[in-house]
Amino acid sequence: MKDFGFTINKDRQIDMDTADMRVAEYVKTHEPSFNICIACGTCTATCSAGIFTDMNLRKLFTLVKRGEIANTRTEIAKCMLCGKCSLACPRGVNTRNVIVKINQALIKFSL
Amino acid sequence: MKVEGKQAIWKEYQKDIAGDKYFYVRSCVRQNFFPGSETTFLRIMREELGKDIYEHPCHTTCTGIGYHGDVVPLDTMMTVVARQFALMTEAGYQNLVPSCITSFGIYTEVLDTWHHFPEVEAKVREYLRKATGREFKIPQNLAHASDLIYKFRKEIAQNAKFKLVDKETGKPLKVVDHIGCHYSKMFPEKGVGGAEYPYVLAGMIEDWGGEVIDYPERRHCCGFGFRQYLVQANRGYSVACSHKKFESMEPYKPDMILTNCPGCPMFLDKWQYAIAEMEGKTYGKDGYGIPVLTYEELAGMVLGYDPWDLGLQVHQVSCEPLLDRIGIKYDPLKKYNDKNGVSLGVPEKPSVMKVS
Amino acid sequence: MKKKRVIVIGGGISGMEAATHLASMGYDVTLLEKDKELGGHLLGWEKLFPTMRMGKDVVEFLNKGITLSKVNVIRKAEIVNAVKTGEIFTVTLANGNKFESDAVIMATGYDLFDARKKEEYGYGIYDNVITSADLEEKFLSGKPILTSKGNVPKKIALVHCVGSRDEKVGNVYCSKVCCVTAVKQSIELKESIPGVDVYCLYMDLRMFGMHFETLYKEAQEKHAVNFIRGRLSEACENQDSSIIVKVEDTLAGKPLRMTVDMLVLMVGMVPSAGTVKVGKMLGLKFGPNGFLKSMDQHTMGTITNIPGVFIAGTCAAPRPINNVFVDARAAAITASSYLEGYDIEKRISYS
Numbered sequence: 009m010k011d012f013g014f015t016i017n018k019d020r021q022i023d024m025d026t027a028d029m030r031v032a033e034y035v036k037t038h039e040p041s042f043n044i045c046i047a048c049g050t051c052t053a054t055c056s057a058g059i060f061t062d063m064n065l066r067k068l069f070t071l072v073k074r075g076e077i078a079n080t081r082t083e084i085a086k087c088m089l090c091g092k093c094s095l096a097c098p099r100g101v102n103t104r105n106v107i108v109k110i111n112q113a114l115i116k117f118s119l
Numbered sequence: 120m121k122v123e124g125k126q127a128i129w130k131e132y133q134k135d136i137a138g139d140k141y142f143y144v145r146s147c148v149r150q151n152f153f154p155g156s157e158t159t160f161l162r163i164m165r166e167e168l169g170k171d172i173y174e175h176p177c178h179t180t181c182t183g184i185g186y187h188g189d190v191v192p193l194d195t196m197m198t199v200v201a202r203q204f205a206l207m208t209e210a211g212y213q214n215l216v217p218s219c220i221t222s223f224g225i226y227t228e229v230l231d232t233w234h235h236f237p238e239v240e241a242k243v244r245e246y247l248r249k250a251t252g253r254e255f256k257i258p259q260n261l262a263h264a265s266d267l268i269y270k271f272r273k274e275i276a277q278n279a280k281f282k283l284v285d286k287e288t289g290k291p292l293k294v295v296d297h298i299g300c301h302y303s304k305m306f307p308e309k310g311v312g313g314a315e316y317p318y319v320l321a322g323m324i325e326d327w328g329g330e331v332i333d334y335p336e337r338r339h340c341c342g343f344g345f346r347q348y349l350v351q352a353n354r355g356y357s358v359a360c361s362h363k364k365f366e367s368m369e370p371y372k373p374d375m376i377l378t379n380c381p382g383c384p385m386f387l388d389k390w391q392y393a394i395a396e397m398e399g400k401t402y403g404k405d406g407y408g409i410p411v412l413t414y415e416e417l418a419g420m421v422l423g424y425d426p427w428d429l430g431l432q433v434h435q436v437s438c439e440p441l442l443d444r445i446g447i448k449y450d451p452l453k454k455y456n457d458k459n460g461v462s463l464g465v466p467e468k469p470s471v472m473k474v475s
Numbered sequence: 476m477k478k479k480r481v482i483v484i485g486g487g488i489s490g491m492e493a494a495t496h497l498a499s500m501g502y503d504v505t506l507l508e509k510d511k512e513l514g515g516h517l518l519g520w521e522k523l524f525p526t527m528r529m530g531k532d533v534v535e536f537l538n539k540g541i542t543l544s545k546v547n548v549i550r551k552a553e554i555v556n557a558v559k560t561g562e563i564f565t566v567t568l569a570n571g572n573k574f575e576s577d578a579v580i581m582a583t584g585y586d587l588f589d590a591r592k593k594e595e596y597g598y599g600i601y602d603n604v605i606t607s608a609d610l611e612e613k614f615l616s617g618k619p620i621l622t623s624k625g626n627v628p629k630k631i632a633l634v635h636c637v638g639s640r641d642e643k644v645g646n647v648y649c650s651k652v653c654c655v656t657a658v659k660q661s662i663e664l665k666e667s668i669p670g671v672d673v674y675c676l677y678m679d680l681r682m683f684g685m686h687f688e689t690l691y692k693e694a695q696e697k698h699a700v701n702f703i704r705g706r707l708s709e710a711c712e713n714q715d716s717s718i719i720v721k722v723e724d725t726l727a728g729k730p731l732r733m734t735v736d737m738l739v740l741m742v743g744m745v746p747s748a749g750t751v752k753v754g755k756m757l758g759l760k761f762g763p764n765g766f767l768k769s770m771d772q773h774t775m776g777t778i779t780n781i782p783g784v785f786i787a788g789t790c791a792a793p794r795p796i797n798n799v800f801v802d803a804r805a806a807a808i809t810a811s812s813y814l815e816g817y818d819i820e821k822r823i824s825y826s
Contacts, residue, residue, distance in 0.1 A: 010396040010470075013351055017359035022724060024733035036699065044695045046680075047704070047726045070726040073701070099692075120712055124600030127591065315594040315709075335711035335719045370714055 027075025034113035035072065041101045042109075045069055051093035051103050057086040065093055065103065072110060081114050120333060125316045132303075132313035136270045137260035141172045142212035144203055146219035147180045149413075152385045155430025157218050159419040160264055167278055167422065168271050172216070175206045183221035187345040197239070198246045200229045205253035213259040216267060220380035223263040224301025227309050230257065261309075263302060265379035265414045269311055269319045272326045280423030283329030285374075286446035291330040292374040295409075296320035297364075297387065299380025300340050320377050323414060327421050329374075336367035342390075343382035361390040365402045365409075372404075375441055376411040387411045392435045395471035406473040408436030420447065427453055439475035451475070478503040479814045480576040482566055483546075484554065484753055487515020488537060488796060489788025490582030492803035493810075495540030497580070500811055505574050506541070507552040507566065509749060513538060515584055521614040523796060524652075524659040525686040533796065549574075554749075557756040559781060564757075578783045578810045581767060582803070583753055585744035585789040588638025588646065595709040596637065596740055602716045604738045606637075607656055610664075620668055620737075623716055628671060628736035631664055632720055633657045634707045635677040639743030639793075648764045650743030650793040654681045657741050658694045665698040674701045674733070676722050684795060703731065710738055744793040757784055767791050771823075777806040778819060785810045 035042045049066045057063040063086040072080060084107050093103040113119075141164070145157055164170045182199045185191035207215060217223045233240035247253055268275070283292045298317045303310025312318025315338070321331045342360025347353045364387070368376075378384040391408035395401050403409045411434065412420070419429045420442075426449045431438040442449055455463050468474055479502050483494040486508030498504040512518065514537065520530040541548060553569040557579070566574045590598035590606050598604045602623035613620050622628050635657055639650040654677065661673045680702070682688040694700040705722035712718060718738045724731040746765045754767050760780045762768040767786045770778045777785050787806035788799045809819065 009399070010393075012354070012393060012397065014353075014355040014358070016362050016394065016397060017355040019359070019363070020729060021721075022727060022729050022731040024731060040696070043699055044692055067727065070724065074724060074727055074729075074731065076727065076729070120602065120716070121600055124591070124597075127599065128594055313594065316600070333712070335713060337711070338709065 022074045022076060024074065028077060029075050030117050031077050031080065031110060031113040031119065032073050032075065034116065035106055035109040038112075039102055039105045039109045041099075042069070042106050044099050045101050046099055048098065050096045050098055051101075054092045054096045056088055056090050056092060061086045063087065069106065077114075077119060080110060081119065084110055084114075125318075128316050129312045129318045132308060132311065132318075134262070134266065134309060134311055135260060136262045136266045137214035138270075139170050140212060141170065141214045141216040141267070142207040142210060142258075143172050143174050143264070144178050144181070144215065144217045144219075144222060145174070146217075146222065146381045147184060148385075149218060149381045152381060153413050153416065153430055154433060155419070155428060156413045156415040159424065159429055160218070160268070160415040162424075163275070163415070163418055163422065164267065168274060173210055173212055175210055178203055178206055181217070181219070181222040181225045183219070183225045184345060186225065187221065188349055189346060194243070194246065196225065197229055197232075197243045198250065200226060201243050201247040201255055202251060202253060204255035204258060205247065205251070207258065208254070208256045213256070215258040215261050216264050217261075218264045218381075220263065220299030220302050221382075223261070224305055226258075226261055227306050230261065231306065233257070263319075263379065265302075265319050266311060268414050268418050269322050272323045275323075275418055275422065276326045279327060279421040281421050281445050281447055283324065283327050283421065283445065285444050287444070291328055292441075292444065293332050293371060294324045294329040295332045295334065295337075295368050295371070295373040295376045296324060297337075297341065297376055297378045297380075297383050299378070299383055302379060320379055320414060323417065324377060327417070332368065332371045332373050334368045334371050336364045339364050339367075341380075341383040341386045343386050348382075348386070357386070358390050358393055361386050362394055365391070365394070368409075369402050373409055374444065376409055377414060377417055378411060379414050384411045384413050388435045392469050392472055395469065399471055401472050403436065404440065406471075407440055408472050410434065410436050410438045410441045412438070420445075423447075425449070427456075435469075436472070437475040479578070480505070481578045481580060481810060481814070482507065482564060482574055482576040483580040483582055484557075484566070485515070485582035485584055485749065485788075485790070486510070486513040486548065486550075487582060487584045487788065488517055488533070488799045489584070489790075489803040489806070490515075490580065491537040491541055492800055493580045493582055493787045493807045494546045495537070495544050496804055496807035497810060498544035498546045499540075500807070502811070502814065503547075504544075505547045505549060505576070507549050507554065507568075507574070509552060509554075511550050513541065513548065513550075516587075517796070519608060519615065520611050522659065522663065524655045525684065525690040527659070527662075554753055554756070557753055559757065559783065562783070564783065578785065578814055579757065580785050580787055580806050580810060581750070581753065581757075581759070581779070581790050582787045582806075583750040583790040584747050585750075585793065586747040588644070588650075588742040588745050590637055590740045590742050592644050593637055593641075593740070596634070596707065596738070597710050597712065597718075598740060601710065601712040601718055601738075603712075603718050603736060604710060604740065606740045606742045607633075607653070607660060608742060610660055610739050614663060614667075620664065622736050626736070627668060630672045630674070630733070630735045631668075631737045631739065632674040632676055632718075632733065632735045633661060633739045633741060634720075635675065635680075635741050636706065637740040637742050638745065640678065646743065646745065646764070648793070649681060651681070651683070652793065652795050653741040653743055654679075655684065655687045655690065655795075657739075658682075658687075658691050658700070660739065661700040662690070662694050662698050665694075665700060672701065673698075674703055674735070676703050676705060676707050676720070678704065678706050684797070705731065744789055746790065750790040754790075757781055759784060759786075764792075770820075774823075775819070777802065777809045783813060785813075
């Protein structure tokens with residue numbers, strides 16, 4: 009193989025046809041309130057981790073739903089499970105349990 | 120796919136293309152990339168169609184490459200464009216025909232700018248006057264060279280020696296059309312058929328006996344993008360665009376790709392070699408690539424011109440399998456000879472992609 | 476004393492309801508409808524948001540009003556002329572019949588946005604791109620929802636804001652009903668096709684009506700409808716005639732592609748051809764979006780620049796059915812007070 013000094017860039021599109029939805033499906037089954045998130049960001053604004061690290065709970069939930077789970081493990085490790093997000097959520101999403109379920113799914117599927 | 124739906128859109132985008140007396144401006148790069156194309160265009164216009172098409176020896180680049188590559192400022196670009204208009208006016212022509220899609224985009228954009236901002240036109244007239252003492256008239260008609268071939272596609276079909284048909288099976292060849300971005304993406308109403316379903320090349324393919332292939336990434340750019348290709352560090356992004364297109368068209372098994380831009384055929388042709396070398400993958404039949412032709416080459420081909428006069432020997436992807444399928448005769452021994460029959464030397468063979 | 480006469484133009488929801496109320500107040504009411512049947516767009520709609528009640532129930536309610544209050548209904552009425560001479564309006568039909576009145580209610584409604592204008596979405600070109608109205612027709616037919624090749628779809632995407640909030644097609648306004656229609660149709664798709672995945676591609680979800688938000692939550696909670704925030708940039712057709720959609724998932728901050736078996740375009744409302752035609756004949760003013768203009772956005776709804784002409788329903792602006800009912804009754808009231816000599820313009824102290 010020739011080295012031209014560059015390689016073919018990888019696509020950064022989310023491809024819903026090939027996305028790994030195992031984590032999303034697991035969380036939806038075990039914490040159905042994951043479905044009713046409206047991505048308002050209340051959780052993220054109040055998140056202890058979000059204020060001192062680059063964790064973004066709202067975005068993390070969206071990415072999990074799109075099968076974008078490459079960085080999920082590192083991201084949720086920043087969570088202190090303080091529960092402020094659940095308290096703040098206007099929709100009644102059990103956000104704290106969603107994180108626990110995401111973690112369980114990552115372990116279950118060795119991701 | 121319902122073709123009637125496309126036809127309804129095509130009807131909405133019918134542009135005015137002058138019938139004769141053209142002032143032709145060449146592309147900076149096409150004579151290197153596809154050296155037979157512009158010559159073939161002039162030959163078809165003059166010999167087949169009997170048109171008056173004039174080339175001025177003093178015309179220059181439109182500066183589009185430099186402009187889009189961030190090295191030529193807008194005022195300079197517009198003044199150079201004004202000079203081309205002045206040459207046309209002095210030569211007594213009113214219908215401007217650029218060979219290059221970038222130039223076509225530049226001319227369209229400049230004319231539109233002046234239409235909306237007459238004070239800019241006045242300023243540029245002043246620049247040109249100070250720099251060269253020249254005056255100019257706004258072109259009455261601006262059409263890309265592919266618009267002209269489109270306009271006369273039926274006449275070309277009448278004179279054609281070959282059809283885009285497999286001589287063994289009698290089936291039409293499957294042709295992918297790829298339109299240069301600046302042909303109609305900026306000004307959809309200036310392109311034959313608009314921007315979403317351009318008809319300029321599709322019309323040629325249909326009338327010359329082929330079948331147009333519409334595939335999901337048809338609208339995607341070839342990836343040239345000027346700065347993107349010109350800087351080596353960005354080429355991975357450039358090649359990824361072409362790669363995306365090849366992957367998307369592959370299931371349709373196209374026999375060839377037809378283009379109307381200087382950059383697109385260059386990249387769609389040469390990147391097939393690069394991808395083959397980098398990833399070991401080829402997209403044509405039996406380890407070959409998919410031949411990529413300019414519309415002039417294709418017109419010349421159906422008119423029965425010698426493939427080596429068209430410049431098909433400088434393509435990276437071999438065109439011989441395509442010529443064989445149509446039944447076009449060629450002399451393999453003369454492929455790399457110059458006009459006087461002297462050998463120009465034979466290029467090195469790629470390690471992955473098969474070539475004839 | 477001779478009864479005062481009112482001509483109501485348009486036999487959809489607003490025209491039928493306004494005519495019913497005016498007739499029940501004792502006016503001599505003629506209702507002109509271009510089609511052979513009363514009911515307008517409602518005839519093509521199976522279930523209505525947010526309650527999922529049947530559209531035909533509402534048509535029946537409207538028809539009963541027309542019958543009970545003895546409205547003179549003229550069907551297949553093609554208007555060729557409408558003028559005001561002195562205080563009298565004269566409307567002429569293509570068959571030569573003329574009708575006179577002391578007031579006119581414009582209830583000429585909307586047309587659905589022609590989705591072919593969004594060329595990049597491929598409506599009329601790609602086999603599996605349909606509109607919300609086409610989907611409603613399928614629901615109404617009672618037949619199973621199938622792809623163009625007769626297969627049961629596994630993935631369906633619904634595109635919000637088609638022809639609305641779009642400068643490129645000349646419609647900058649929100650059509651109000653499409654968001655909740657998408658939610659309604661998503662639920663119906665989920666209910667009628669077991670195991671189907673449904674995606675709504677939206678910019679904002681405008682759940683403004685009472686119970687709309689509840690319906691939205693029901694779609695998420697009970698039916699697991701997926702919502703992706705991003706406007707469709709283009710659709711393409713695959714070899715097997717499935718559709719590839721490209722949107723940005725603006726919440727994930729990444730471009731997204733997805734293959735779907737069917738794409739449903741939620742087409743918005745545009746002023747109907749009849750609104751434009753008859754509005755011009757009567758000399759009515761049009762607002763910047765092409766709908767008929769009321770004299771003041773807050774205080775003079777239903778009232779136009781021509782004394783004696785009142786506007787009801789979607790010829791004035793996109794509206795959901797409940798608002799159209801209220802609007803039609805308001806138009807009847809303002810027309811009646813005009814006919815009784817009440818001059819509302821006296822109250823205007825602003826310019």
